Amino acid sequence: MTISEGVTLILCLAGAVFFLAGTVGLLRFPDFFSRLHALTKADTLGLGLIVLGLMLQVGSIAAALKLLLIWVLALLASTTVCHLLGNYELSRSSGGEKRKAGS
Amino acid sequence: MNPVAVGFDGLLALLILFLAVRALTAPGLQQPVILFIAFGLAMALAWARMRAPDVALAEAAIGTGLLGVLLIDSLGLFTRSKSETPPQPRRSRAASILAVGTTLLLAGGLGFAILAMPEAEGLAAAAAEKLGASGVDHPVTAVLLNFRSFDTWLEIGVLLIAMWGLFCAGGREGFAPRATEARPGTVLGGTVQSLLPLVLLVGIYLLWLGKVDSGGAFQAGVVLGAAGILLRLGGLGFPDWLRPWLVRTLLLFGFAFMLLVGLSALFAGAAFLEYPPTLAGPLILAVELAATLSIGFTLYCFFTYLFDLRIHPATASSES
Numbered sequence: 001m002t003i004s005e006g007v008t009l010i011l012c013l014a015g016a017v018f019f020l021a022g023t024v025g026l027l028r029f030p031d032f033f034s035r036l037h038a039l040t041k042a043d044t045l046g047l048g049l050i051v052l053g054l055m056l057q058v059g060s061i062a063a064a065l066k067l068l069l070i071w072v073l074a075l076l077a078s079t080t081v082c083h084l085l086g087n088y089e090l091s092r093s094s095g096g097e098k099r100k101a102g103s
Numbered sequence: 104m105n106p107v108a109v110g111f112d113g114l115l116a117l118l119i120l121f122l123a124v125r126a127l128t129a130p131g132l133q134q135p136v137i138l139f140i141a142f143g144l145a146m147a148l149a150w151a152r153m154r155a156p157d158v159a160l161a162e163a164a165i166g167t168g169l170l171g172v173l174l175i176d177s178l179g180l181f182t183r184s185k186s187e188t189p190p191q192p193r194r195s196r197a198a199s200i201l202a203v204g205t206t207l208l209l210a211g212g213l214g215f216a217i218l219a220m221p222e223a224e225g226l227a228a229a230a231a232e233k234l235g236a237s238g239v240d241h242p243v244t245a246v247l248l249n250f251r252s253f254d255t256w257l258e259i260g261v262l263l264i265a266m267w268g269l270f271c272a273g274g275r276e277g278f279a280p281r282a283t284e285a286r287p288g289t290v291l292g293g294t295v296q297s298l299l300p301l302v303l304l305v306g307i308y309l310l311w312l313g314k315v316d317s318g319g320a321f322q323a324g325v326v327l328g329a330a331g332i333l334l335r336l337g338g339l340g341f342p343d344w345l346r347p348w349l350v351r352t353l354l355l356f357g358f359a360f361m362l363l364v365g366l367s368a369l370f371a372g373a374a375f376l377e378y379p380p381t382l383a384g385p386l387i388l389a390v391e392l393a394a395t396l397s398i399g400f401t402l403y404c405f406f407t408y409l410f411d412l413r414i415h416p417a418t419a420s421s422e423s
Binding site for chain 1: 290291294298
């Protein structure tokens with residue numbers, strides 16, 4: 001096994017650990033916000049680590065940049081969705097008090 | 104065979120079966136919809152594993168992405184009334200037995216038909232042989248837009264009929280341009296703004312890619328339709344300049360353009376939708392462009408129509 005393969009293995013395993021932690025958090029945490037927190041944060045980091053690990057293996061810069069783009073898009077989508085879900089729950093739980101998204 | 108790949112495929116197959124059963128048996132309407140979306144994603148992965156990227160793309164984009172959005176959109180129609188919970192679908196025992204029986208019978212019949220078929224190469228060899236005359240370099244595109252372009256034409260027609268159905272159900276005037284609540288400063292608005300150029304780029308790229316690789320009108324159309332849906336979610340609705348006649352023209356355009364191309368082939372003495380080999384490349388590109396426009400716009404209209412029906416139920420129903 002070369003050094004780069006070893007690094008990939010470590011990064012991907014670390015990423016998988018974060019995914020596992022995020023999933024356990026989603027299933028076990030008591031309320032909406034801590035669940036959301038566990039899921040989005042851990043998955044984003046886990047995906048980043050896996051992408052970083054795979055980038056070492058693809059062999060061409062174009063393919064590596066594509067992988068990076070996937071991570072950036074997932075980052076953008078997951079952050080926005082997290083914000084929207086959090087806002088929705090906040091406006092729902094605070095008894096109909098309307099909160100504008102993004103305020 | 105690689106044992107890791109076999110293990111992964113086995114798990115994927117079990118996951119698909121599990122999700123299918125759960126989607127059918129979960130209570131309420133919301134859970135089955137979410138499970139159905141997860142099922143579609145797993146199916147897309149399965150198609151990719153079977154090295155059918157064209158089907159995987161279509162399944163992910165249409166079967167999961169767009170259909171999921173439409174289902175969630177329709178869920179909102181049920182939940183807009185005072186009660187938070189959607190109505191429980193009534194399941195009678197006799198209907199369940201009938202449904203399960205019919206499904207098993209169909210599955211058995213299909214399985215028997217496949218097993219009873221003589222061993223054959225299929226049409227892959229014939230398609231590959233004629234690829235040079237098709238005007239494109241990707242066999243799937245050659246089949247979809249040249250050898251069997253009649254099927255593709257009818258598929259676009261199906262979309263048109265579906266839109267017709269929506270018009271019938273919700274009133275044709277539901278498409279009046281509305282004052283929309285643009286929210287440029289919000290997180291969602293900002294995300295849509297930064298995503299939009301990339302989404303458009305991917306859509307056009309997919310259309311162009313169809314000539315040489317997996318991609319084409321349907322995938323590109325779905326991506327372009329998704330761009331419109333994102334805009335609508337970000338607060339930008341039907342624009343003012345989109346008059347009803349223009350809406351109808353855009354909806355019809357792809358279907359009508361293919362019909363025109365097919366009829367001109369008839370007048371030139373060829374079969375319906377038969378392209379002359381020298382013109383096949385440009386003709387396919389033109390047909391795909393027209394189809395992409397109409398498909399994208401139709402899918403966008405499905406969504407916007409349901410979405411606006413939910414926000415302005417009174418106007419839409421009073422005009423129906």
